[in-house]
Amino acid sequence: MGPGGVQTGLSPGGIFFRMATVRELDAKGGPDVGTGWRAGLLALGAAAAIAAAGVAPAADPERRIDALLSQMTLDEKVGQLNLVSHGPPLRWDDIREGKAGALINFNSAAEIARAQSLARESRLKIPPLFGLDVLHGFRTQFPVPLAEAAAFNPRLSRLAAEWAAREAAHIGVQWTYAPMADLSRDVRWGRIVEGFGEDPHLGQVLTAARVEGFHAGGLTTGVKHFAGYGAAEGGRDYDTTLIPMPEFRDTYLPPFRAALGAGTMTVMAGFNALNGVPNTANPWLLTEVLRGEWGFEGFVTSDWAGIHELLAHGVARDGAEAARKALLAGVDMDMMGQLYVRHLPDEVRAGRVPESAVDEAVRRVLRVKMRLGLFERPDIDPARVDAAFPTPEARRAAREVARETFVLLRNQGDVLPITAATRAIAVVGPLADAPRDQLGPHAARGHAQDSVSIAEGLRRRAEAAGIGYRFAPGCDLFCTRTDGFAAAVAAARDADIVFAVVGEPQDHSGEAASRVDLALANRQPELLDALLATGKPVVLLLVAGRPLELGRFADRSAAIMTAWYPGTEAGTALAEVLFGDASPSGKLPVSYPRHTGQLPMAYNRLPTGRPTLPNNRFTLGYLDEQVSPLFPFGWGLSYTRFRLSEPMIARPRLGASDRLSIGVTVTNAGPRAGQEVVQLYTRDPVASRSRPLRELKAFEKIALEPGESRRLTLDVPVERLGFHLDDGTFVVEPGEIQVFLGTSSAADPVGSVEIVEELRLRPGERRAAALRSPL
Numbered sequence: 001m002g003p004g005g006v007q008t009g010l011s012p013g014g015i016f017f018r019m020a021t022v023r024e025l026d027a028k029g030g031p032d033v034g035t036g037w038r039a040g041l042l043a044l045g046a047a048a049a050i051a052a053a054g055v056a057p058a059a060d061p062e063r064r065i066d067a068l069l070s071q072m073t074l075d076e077k078v079g080q081l082n083l084v085s086h087g088p089p090l091r092w093d094d095i096r097e098g099k100a101g102a103l104i105n106f107n108s109a110a111e112i113a114r115a116q117s118l119a120r121e122s123r124l125k126i127p128p129l130f131g132l133d134v135l136h137g138f139r140t141q142f143p144v145p146l147a148e149a150a151a152f153n154p155r156l157s158r159l160a161a162e163w164a165a166r167e168a169a170h171i172g173v174q175w176t177y178a179p180m181a182d183l184s185r186d187v188r189w190g191r192i193v194e195g196f197g198e199d200p201h202l203g204q205v206l207t208a209a210r211v212e213g214f215h216a217g218g219l220t221t222g223v224k225h226f227a228g229y230g231a232a233e234g235g236r237d238y239d240t241t242l243i244p245m246p247e248f249r250d251t252y253l254p255p256f257r258a259a260l261g262a263g264t265m266t267v268m269a270g271f272n273a274l275n276g277v278p279n280t281a282n283p284w285l286l287t288e289v290l291r292g293e294w295g296f297e298g299f300v301t302s303d304w305a306g307i308h309e310l311l312a313h314g315v316a317r318d319g320a321e322a323a324r325k326a327l328l329a330g331v332d333m334d335m336m337g338q339l340y341v342r343h344l345p346d347e348v349r350a351g352r353v354p355e356s357a358v359d360e361a362v363r364r365v366l367r368v369k370m371r372l373g374l375f376e377r378p379d380i381d382p383a384r385v386d387a388a389f390p391t392p393e394a395r396r397a398a399r400e401v402a403r404e405t406f407v408l409l410r411n412q413g414d415v416l417p418i419t420a421a422t423r424a425i426a427v428v429g430p431l432a433d434a435p436r437d438q439l440g441p442h443a444a445r446g447h448a449q450d451s452v453s454i455a456e457g458l459r460r461r462a463e464a465a466g467i468g469y470r471f472a473p474g475c476d477l478f479c480t481r482t483d484g485f486a487a488a489v490a491a492a493r494d495a496d497i498v499f500a501v502v503g504e505p506q507d508h509s510g511e512a513a514s515r516v517d518l519a520l521a522n523r524q525p526e527l528l529d530a531l532l533a534t535g536k537p538v539v540l541l542l543v544a545g546r547p548l549e550l551g552r553f554a555d556r557s558a559a560i561m562t563a564w565y566p567g568t569e570a571g572t573a574l575a576e577v578l579f580g581d582a583s584p585s586g587k588l589p590v591s592y593p594r595h596t597g598q599l600p601m602a603y604n605r606l607p608t609g610r611p612t613l614p615n616n617r618f619t620l621g622y623l624d625e626q627v628s629p630l631f632p633f634g635w636g637l638s639y640t641r642f643r644l645s646e647p648m649i650a651r652p653r654l655g656a657s658d659r660l661s662i663g664v665t666v667t668n669a670g671p672r673a674g675q676e677v678v679q680l681y682t683r684d685p686v687a688s689r690s691r692p693l694r695e696l697k698a699f700e701k702i703a704l705e706p707g708e709s710r711r712l713t714l715d716v717p718v719e720r721l722g723f724h725l726d727d728g729t730f731v732v733e734p735g736e737i738q739v740f741l742g743t744s745s746a747a748d749p750v751g752s753v754e755i756v757e758e759l760r761l762r763p764g765e766r767r768a769a770a771l772r773s774p775l
């Protein structure tokens with residue numbers, strides 16, 4: 001707290017100011033980038049960190065940077081651009097010699113403190129920045145990001161990120177390589193698990209929420225992988241991406257821009273080539289768009305050895321050329337390539353890279369360090385450990401988030417939730433007792449022994465309810481053997497309802513885990529057939545980082561719930577939902593395909609000249625499979641029933657600066673309390689280019705008691721109804737916009753509005769508005 005109890009923060013200029021001033025500035029439309037930066041800094045508690053050190057920065061950061069730069073040798077400058085991992089090739093002495101501006105994978109306070117004290121022995125004592133992949137938890141694991149997206153609840157995304165950051169910051173981590181803002185329409189891509197799915201609006205809302213949450217917990221963020229990485233051809237990780245420009249701007253870029261609006265200070269360039277130019281060497285993307293159009297003032301890091309990969313991409317002959325191209329394109333930091341330290345000094349001396357370009361990159365790195373208050377922050381206490389986690393509060397939060405991420409896809413005859421009349425349940429399947437796998441990929445310092453497994457959670461809850469419990473996994477984790485089947489079938493016969501926990505082990509999801517066949521792997525289908533043959537109702541509980549191909553089990557299972565990778569509290573959270581303590585409220589953040597061969601797919605696809613007609617072969621479709629998804633984007637059932645009624649569009653004619661506003665009454669017409677996600681979609685039916693069949697433009701999650709009704713208003717600025725042209729111009733065209741409201745992307749039409757005023761903005765002209773109001 002500042003004088004007089006007014007909360008203080010740091011302005012981008014490093015001057016203390018009152019919190020109210022931030023709002024005043026924002027209301028007046030202060031410097032556009034500053035809006036995000038200020039928000040980020042305030043949330044990050046930079047002021048708190050400085051207060052803890054007992055000093056305020058002496059001067060304006062830019063002047064301090066000038067002063068530092070004037071003292072730095074070329075090698076020291078390039079050292080600031082070097083991001084090195086714990087272990088080889090790092091020598092601890094590199095830190096003392098000022099050759100490691102940032103460090104990754106230091107995941108204990110003792111090691112961070114050791115590195116910090118070495119940096120204090122360096123000539124200029126510039127603190128390194130400590131980064132780690134903290135995606136969905138540090139020690140306490142929250143559901144994986146795709147799962148968290150299914151909650152359609154930005155408050156929970158913020159909460160999960162804040163907890164992850166708090167735990168990581170406790171041992172001295174300062175920077176997370178998150179959130180991943182890569183939209184993907186192809187669930188073969190294993191990394192879809194790290195993001196928010198296929199929708200740019202959901203992506204913007206959740207990416208911003210995650211940035212805010214990480215900042216609130218004390219980590220600065222590195223939004224990744226800029227950009228288009230999720231469109232890897234064939235769903236093959238690292239493969240090239242070919243994305244038409246209007247679609248790139250309309251669909252793939254907005255979540256990144258939202259991250260900037262929320263104050264992210266670093267951006268990671270993706271591994272992929274975009275339309276033939278690797279991101280790591282793409283000046284249009286990293287300089288023209290990111291810095292020119294969006295006004296980004298932070299720094300860009302490469303991905304792991306991404307600069308070196310320019311050789312394999314075929315755009316650099318050798319390491320020196322790769323380093324030169326990356327730096328001049330706008331990559332400030334070389335993650336684990338060692339090419340900047342090795343080649344940039346010579347490139348400068350040979351006159352192939354202007355020293356001013358190096359200075360500019362160093363300036364951006366130092367700017368972030370200063371704005372974070374690193375120069376004033378005391379070193380981490382080496383005695384700090386993460387063993388204090390997961391605390392009961394963190395577990396409670398992990399449970400709260402997980403509960404809302406489960407998507408009930410099918411519930412024949414209301415077989416769920418388990419009722420008091422149930423005599424016994426059987427829990428089977430390779431992922432029922434998989435305490436490591438339930439954490440999902442990139443589980444930072446998550447420990448399997450902290451996990452409540454699904455089997456354990458259901459056992460405890462069943463016993464508490466006086467319901468019998470049988471457990472037999474049926475097969476090993478990868479389900480390669482059948483010798484456990486008999487015990488699983490016996491357990492099923494003994495029970496009234498069977499929970500079959502199947503899916504993909506953690507290693508089958510995440511980076512470098514693309515798959516061509518999304519059917520349940522190995523002997524899992526045989527296990528399910530054997531369980532179904534008992535005649536008992538079989539509930540599929542899917543533990544996976546993406547939708548799977550369910551084949552015959554889609555119709556034969558009594559109920560299907562996707563639990564994703566729920567994290568440390570998987571068992572307790574799932575038990576609460578399966579036993580009806582809470583109603584499921586998750587919605588699919590990706591379309592659920594019937595067959596892997598349908599991929600890529602997304603609900604917000606463009607129309608064709610021959611829309612699908614049954615019994616007409618010469619329309620859009622496949623000969624051997626339906627063209628529609630098994631479950632659409634936004635789909636998810638509840639134990640209760642919601643009704644939407646009396647939709648009312650506030651104003652039918654809208655100017656470019658108006659808002660499309662629609663009221664609707666939501667009623668819980670069923671027997672239980674529950675939550676529903678009301679979703680508003682639009683379509684521009686006639687435009688200068690084909691526009692998507694539907695686009696999510698707003699959503700709201702609402703909790704209602706049985707019989708309760710509430711009136712909601714969903715609201716979309718007209719500017720968000722526009723789209724980009726080939727040359728990057730953004731247009732809102734006059735004409736009709738159709739409006740749909742519902743509880744999934746199969747929402748009902750509720751009318752239309754007419755836009756009566758054109759808006760046309762050249763690239764960059766949107767900058768101010770877009771950053772002030774990224775959503």
Ligand code: BGC
Nearest residue numbers: 104133177224225303304511
């Ligand atoms: C991944 C990044 C990650 C980095 C550091 C890379 O392989 O693509 O997402 O942040 O490694 O671990």
